[in-house]
Amino acid sequence: MALASDLFKTKKNNSVFTVSPENTVQVAVKEMSKNNVGALLVENAEGKVVGIITERDVLLKLAAKDLPADSTLVSEIMTEKVLYVEATQPLEECMEIMNSKGFRHLPVFEKGKLLGLISVKDVLRQVIAEQKTMIKHLENYISGL
Numbered sequence: 001m002a003l004a005s006d007l008f009k010t011k012k013n014n015s016v017f018t019v020s021p022e023n024t025v026q027v028a029v030k031e032m033s034k035n036n037v038g039a040l041l042v043e044n045a046e047g048k049v050v051g052i053i054t055e056r057d058v059l060l061k062l063a064a065k066d067l068p069a070d071s072t073l074v075s076e077i078m079t080e081k082v083l084y085v086e087a088t089q090p091l092e093e094c095m096e097i098m099n100s101k102g103f104r105h106l107p108v109f110e111k112g113k114l115l116g117l118i119s120v121k122d123v124l125r126q127v128i129a130e131q132k133t134m135i136k137h138l139e140n141y142i143s144g145l
Helices: 004-010 025-035 055-065 091-101 120-143
Strands: 039-043 049-054 105-110 113-119
Touching (some): 004 091, 004 105, 004 113, 004 120, 025 039, 025 055, 039 113, 049 055, 091 105
Antiparallel strands (some): 039 049, 105 113
């Protein structure tokens, strides 16, 4: 199975979109919308990841409580404990973490440096590609090619 870092070889957009904890949720939502992403990493002024804000955070922690997006800070609704994976971890482990914790996005680090953010969709796309390759090899083996 592929490694977490392998996803960035085929991923269409490797950009990591971030927001400051001092930004309003409205700014974060506009950034997500502009970049067509479901999550933003939250970085402090030193560039350290201090949280993550997702569409789910906006819905469950802001909209459901009728908080105003234009005056609520990202730091008030972000998820502070950010689970991440190392670039060398197999995708099977990434899938297990995402599934068991109910996450759809997972940061990937390599030697302390942020490589990017992977999504369930990215992992699923890779797994399907690997299965198609395996099926093709088995068909060739069975037919004697």
